Structures are given as C-alpha cells and as structure tokens.
Amino acid sequence: MDSRVNRRQSQRPHRPLLKILILILTTALVALGAYGLRLYSQTKYALNSTYRGIGTEDGSAGTVAKTIQQKKPFAVLLLGTDTGAFGRNDTGRSDTMIVVVVNPKTKTTNMVSLPRDTAAKMIGTKSFNMQKVNAAYEIGGSKMAVNTASALVNVPIKYYVTVNMGALEKVVDAVGGVDVDVAFSWSDPHVGSYHFTKGKMHLNGGQALAYARMRHADPEGDYGRQKRQQQVIKAIVKKALSTDTLKNFDQLLKTVSGNMQTNLSFADMMALVQNYRAAAGTIKSTTLQGHDAMVYPGPSSYQIPATTELQRVSDTLRTALGLGKETIANQNVRENKANTEFNWDNPEAQNYVIYNPDL
DSSP states (O other), X not given: OHHHHHHHHHHSOOOHHHHHHHHHHHHHHHHHHHHHHHHHHHHHHHHHTTBXXXXXXXXXXXXXXXXXXXXXXXXXXXXXXXXXXXXXXXXXXEEXXXXXXXXXTTTEEEEEEOOTTBEEEOTTOSSOOEEETTHHHHHHHHXXXXXXXXXXXXXXXXXXXXXXXXXXXXXXXXXXXXXXXXSSXXXXXXXXXXXXXXXXXXXXXXXXXXXXXXXXXXXXXXXXXHHHHXXXXXXXHHHHTSGXXXXXXXXXXXXXXXXXXXXXOHHHHXXXXXXXXXGGGSXXXXXXXXXXXXXXXXXXXXXXXXXXHHHHHHHXXXXXXXXXXXXXXXXXXHXXXXXXXXXXXXXXXXXXXXXXXXX
C-alpha cells in the first residue's frame, strides 16, 4: 500500500515555478492596485486644491459639469501670469491669454492667442474701462479675464486655467522635457544666457521658459512669442499623454497644486481624460492679429484688431464650438467705427482714440 501511495505521489507533477509565478503575479496585482489607489488619492488631493469657482461653470467642485458630462465641446481660457519667473512676485498681468475650444465630436482642439496689448473693454468694472486685455487679470482676477476675453471674441467661455509662468519650467521638467522646432537661431539676454539653434531641439524646463518668454529677438515681436508659446503647450500636451510622465508624477502634482488655479473640478478632469483625449490628437492654432497704434487718452502703444479680424476669430471659435456665426458688435467694433480716419491698410502705427462708451 505504501508503494502505491508513493507511486501516486511520484506521478503528481511538481510545479514550483508555476506557484512562484502565481505568487509574483498576485503580489504585483496587489502592489499595482495599491499604487494606483495612491496615485488616484494624490491626484485628487492635488487637483482639488487648485479649484476656484468663478460662477461661469455649470458644476461644482465635487461634480462633473453638465457640459463635460454630456461630452459637448467647450471653451477654456488659458492664462499665463507674468509672476513666479525672472524675479516677479507681484500679482501681475496675464502675459499669455489663449482661448481653447475642445471638441470631442470632431476630435480637434482650436487655440487662439489674444495678444496682451490688444485693446479691450474690461467686463466687470463699475465704470467704463477700456485698456490692454491683459489688465483684466490684474484688475479682477481670472473671472474678469474670462468675461473680458469672452466679450472680445463673442464666444461663451465657461472655464479657465491660470498658471504662473514660473511653473512652466517645473512642468516641462516633470514631463521629461519637450521637443520643438526652432524657426531661427537666437539668443536673448532678457530671458537668460540660452542659445537656440534653428531646427529641432529638446528643451528642459529653463530653456522652455526662455523660449516661451522671448520677444526682443523675434522679428515678429509679441506675435512670434505667441507662436512659440503655442508650440510649447502642444509639446507639453503630447508628453503629458505619454506614460513617460509617470516617472516624475509626484513632481508634476506638486507643481500643479502650487501654481495653478482652475474652475475645472477633479471630476471634470477625470471625465476629460476619459472622453476628450482624442481631441488632443489634432491641435489647430492661430492668433488675433492687431494693428500698431498709439492710443489716446495716453498715449500708449496698443494692438487694435480690425472688425474683420475680430469677426474671423469669432467665426473660427464659434464654429469649433458648434455654434452659429454671429455678427460681432462689441465695444471694439464701436471704437473702430468712431475712428474714421484710421487707415487699416497702412502698416505704420497711427493714432487711435478711445471715445465715449455711449457712442
């Protein structure tokens, strides 16, 4: 009997390797689950700290906005404030203003830069106030910036993301650097001792910040800077969607939580990742073009967009949102009509007067 037992035991296959593999897989799954839970908790905590509602959103800090929940296109204003970099620590103005329309149905994202020197009526002041559009953030924060930009281009903007420029360096480093195509070789002591060579370059955080801020060495001035800012944003989005970002995930979260404000809730952002990711595949960009002018009272140097240019940008954004085109009729249009002697075909700077708002 003992021999039969021994034979049966000897016939049973010994599979220690399989047992070890099962143990390793089980341990790995538990570890991944715990790691995933930790990442989720860290992300939620970090992003919840960035939430600042302004009354334009259609949701609250703990819910998914109706627009995003229903997978509809929406517009968000990206604000880059000129603080946190190059020794600036005051409230500052919005050095960068970009209206972004994200459309999951067409799988496209449209970006339109608003030059900071563009004349615009401040929306939300007690009395009439028309000055450079980047002053809106300094006067009334993100809410006034959103409302002013919305009125300028006649597009409903519900959301905003405000990031100080000092954080750009840390964000780029956190995603492992970004790749850009440099249009021409240049260096500019105003933004550091970096040198950029024409062609493809991989930029670290410090280089990316200098690349996005330079305008003195650019023949296109502020318009050239806006193109480079759009380049960097596109590159960051591309890297952020890759798995490489996980390598510096903690650093990225710390940077975001300490340097960003938005009225997109954590629930909104999770829904965006799930339902709007494809829209980042095609990113189109353009800029609201203005005309050089010396504006009175002042005088002060401004960019004045022609009514036809305002209409072009408005049509582009409204079409991207799935809205019908509307004839633009804001304060800029009224001021343009009042400046009857302004020659839009003359490339030289001309005098331009801000008149009574009751015109």
